[in-house]
Amino acid sequence: MKLITAIIKPFKLEDVKEALTAFGITGMTVSEASGFGRQGGHTEVYRGAEYTVDLIPKIRLEVLVDGSEAEKVIDVIVKAASTGAIGDGKVWSSPVDNIVRVRTGERGTDAI
Amino acid sequence: MDVVLNSGDTAWMLASTALVLLMTPGLAFFYGGMVRSKSVLNMMMMSMVTIGIVSVLWVFYGYELAFGHTSDSPWYGGFSLSGLGSKVNDLTNNGGTYPIPLLVFAAFQLMFAIITPALISGAIADRAKFSAWAVFVAIWSTVVYFPVAHWVFAFGNKVGDTVTGVGYLAGKGLEDFAGGTAVHINAGAAGLALAILLGKRVGWRKEAMRPHSLPLVMLGSGLLWFGWFGFNAGSALAANGIAGLAFMNTQVATAGALVGWILVEKIRNGHPTSLGAASGAVAGLVAITPACAFVAPWAAVVIGFIAGILCSLAVGLKYKFGFDDSLDVVGVHLVGGIWGSLSIGIFGASVVNSVGINGLLYGGGLALLGKQALGVGLVAVYSFIATLIIGFAIEKTIGFRVKKDAEVEGIDLNEHAESAYEMYSSSRGGSSL
Numbered sequence: 001m002k003l004i005t006a007i008i009k010p011f012k013l014e015d016v017k018e019a020l021t022a023f024g025i026t027g028m029t030v031s032e033a034s035g036f037g038r039q040g041g042h043t044e045v046y047r048g049a050e051y052t053v054d055l056i057p058k059i060r061l062e063v064l065v066d067g068s069e070a071e072k073v074i075d076v077i078v079k080a081a082s083t084g085a086i087g088d089g090k091v092w093s094s095p096v097d098n099i100v101r102v103r104t105g106e107r108g109t110d111a112i
Numbered sequence: 113m114d115v116v117l118n119s120g121d122t123a124w125m126l127a128s129t130a131l132v133l134l135m136t137p138g139l140a141f142f143y144g145g146m147v148r149s150k151s152v153l154n155m156m157m158m159s160m161v162t163i164g165i166v167s168v169l170w171v172f173y174g175y176e177l178a179f180g181h182t183s184d185s186p187w188y189g190g191f192s193l194s195g196l197g198s199k200v201n202d203l204t205n206n207g208g209t210y211p212i213p214l215l216v217f218a219a220f221q222l223m224f225a226i227i228t229p230a231l232i233s234g235a236i237a238d239r240a241k242f243s244a245w246a247v248f249v250a251i252w253s254t255v256v257y258f259p260v261a262h263w264v265f266a267f268g269n270k271v272g273d274t275v276t277g278v279g280y281l282a283g284k285g286l287e288d289f290a291g292g293t294a295v296h297i298n299a300g301a302a303g304l305a306l307a308i309l310l311g312k313r314v315g316w317r318k319e320a321m322r323p324h325s326l327p328l329v330m331l332g333s334g335l336l337w338f339g340w341f342g343f344n345a346g347s348a349l350a351a352n353g354i355a356g357l358a359f360m361n362t363q364v365a366t367a368g369a370l371v372g373w374i375l376v377e378k379i380r381n382g383h384p385t386s387l388g389a390a391s392g393a394v395a396g397l398v399a400i401t402p403a404c405a406f407v408a409p410w411a412a413v414v415i416g417f418i419a420g421i422l423c424s425l426a427v428g429l430k431y432k433f434g435f436d437d438s439l440d441v442v443g444v445h446l447v448g449g450i451w452g453s454l455s456i457g458i459f460g461a462s463v464v465n466s467v468g469i470n471g472l473l474y475g476g477g478l479a480l481l482g483k484q485a486l487g488v489g490l491v492a493v494y495s496f497i498a499t500l501i502i503g504f505a506i507e508k509t510i511g512f513r514v515k516k517d518a519e520v521e522g523i524d525l526n527e528h529a530e531s532a533y534e535m536y537s538s539s540r541g542g543s544s545l
Contacts, residue, residue: 044322045381047391047427047440051320 019080039087118211124351131342132223142332150522158233181269186280207267234439235303286487292402300446305499333390365416369396372420395423398448411459457481
């Protein structure tokens, strides 16, 4: 089992969600995040005083999948989230020891 | 001939009084939007509590100290604790009898006494102990605003042809229609003194201290602009041509300043900003305040436009000199007030107002400019020094600043046990009832 984490541009969330649903993914967790990578920040000016805003808003999307599907899911996310411009984000996967569905107590891949 | 009450004038003054009151909640929005989300309530409360404190003082002795006739002094009006009880049937007498009830005049002037200390609060955003601020407002109003209002606005007790108890600057011929000196320079100089005395906010110039809600700032500037028609046109104390002149000049000077400020931004930074438009409007309102009944409308546009440029450049001075005048009380109110007060010495014209005298451009020479400079200098120096002394005394007794950890965590939570916004539903918590 794998946890796929994707950091994407906020306006790409709908595209990614649709693509994942079409692929057959039935659940995900989305949170608002901020950070920086190669894109860097931007500058804002208030009454002539310049502020460099380093941290830019991103969406952090997490999906639990069966290990055999992980590569395909990553491809789906990358394809849907890509604009080709700097700041498109990153996607990574990490191994997951166990998963429990709280309502039923199902464990492992059954709980995905 | 006895003056009898005029219902038209009285109606306009009642409306103007309510307009000027609205400026202080408007100021609370204007300032509140400019601070960080953790201190917006404290910022707004500094204005709101001023309404509470000054109104009470005004009834018991403030009005008498500013406009009373018992002392015959150029420096203060008089001492009386009558609570305005003996004035209920009087008409206004301020260098002549006006056909409006004294209580209406007293209520109108009260609104000026309220907003002046409220303006100062922007210089010490995010870091003043609320109790210390409340004490400061009471003492500052008593020692600084009430007397200075007498110097500038008290035209004396006129009985027959004799006038007594004229305020010092009014007697010297200072032209300040609605408070460029008594309100704006006064508040600006006091703001400078407190900003220096209290010191910088934790993290100043290191962390981004961005305005947390520019729509609140825009709302505030709109309310200020609207209320300012009462402030300036109401200062005619009548529904007449002078009120109309002041009204028009208020509008066009503000417009000129708005354009001037965002033009500077466009040229200097590349983007005209909403904060710049709101700030420019207020700078224009400040600058035209003393001049609004003494200059022609074309001159009001010029005064406003220059104010917009001047103030947009002046707000950068705090970084050069290293004092944290958080919301630019100095850059906008002191600088705008000085420019507006001096501008009458240039653009003043007796053809637009027979009470006024000619400035430089109308062949009046430097005489009027000299009187204006005296008013500017006297009020600025007195306010600055008196504020330093009051602030120092408060700092040494009850302390003026909140503790560092309270300031970092947020002054709203620590001084008021409230937070302005529910950021996360998980922070909703439970009731202890």
